Amino acid sequence: MQEREGVRQLPKMENHLCFGCGPANEHGLNMQFYGNGASIMSWVTVPGHLCGWNNLVHGGIISTLLDEIMSSSVVYVLQAMGMTRSMSLDFIQPVYAGREIKVQSRILEVKNGREATVEGILSNENGEICAKSTGTYILFSPEKIRKMGIITDDVVGWFEHFIQGREVSGQGAA
Numbered sequence: 001m002q003e004r005e006g007v008r009q010l011p012k013m014e015n016h017l018c019f020g021c022g023p024a025n026e027h028g029l030n031m032q033f034y035g036n037g038a039s040i041m042s043w044v045t046v047p048g049h050l051c052g053w054n055n056l057v058h059g060g061i062i063s064t065l066l067d068e069i070m071s072s073s074v075v076y077v078l079q080a081m082g083m084t085r086s087m088s089l090d091f092i093q094p095v096y097a098g099r100e101i102k103v104q105s106r107i108l109e110v111k112n113g114r115e116a117t118v119e120g121i122l123s124n125e126n127g128e129i130c131a132k133s134t135g136t137y138i139l140f141s142p143e144k145i146r147k148m149g150i151i152t153d154d155v156v157g158w159f160e161h162f163i164q165g166r167e168v169s170g171q172g173a174a
Helices: 059-076 142-148 153-169
Strands: 039-045 081-091 100-111 115-123 129-140
Touching: 039 059, 059 081, 059 100, 059 115, 059 129, 100 129, 129 142, 142 153
Parallel strands: none
Antiparallel strands: 039 100, 081 129, 100 115, 115 129
């Protein structure tokens, strides 16, 4: 297991079906997020049924892991709801199923409060970088998301409760 000192576990919706982070999705990755102030991270062991060749994690799963960790930075660091506008990804070395990996993200830039550039890094159990990504995320308020009708009210409600709880408790960004 990789180092987890200096981070705290972040809350998530318990009945969420998201493939990346939803605990209610029995076929998903069930990512749990941790924060240390500026970075969000998750440790995941990808099961063998999500392979491409032999025991190598499929590139689409690697992309999903990086997109999920980068979008979590939008939620936990920026306290905004976001959608991926674009994402670039470099595969550096193989990622093996059944071994613990670490995915980590950080906000690189926020433009006009409406768009964020985020970096994601996936490392193997030895701390070697296996994949890197950069994504652009469009930022939305809960009100705008409701008007668009793209996320259920219970998800928007959870998010509003999360950011209100953080503001009340004085914990600030993740």
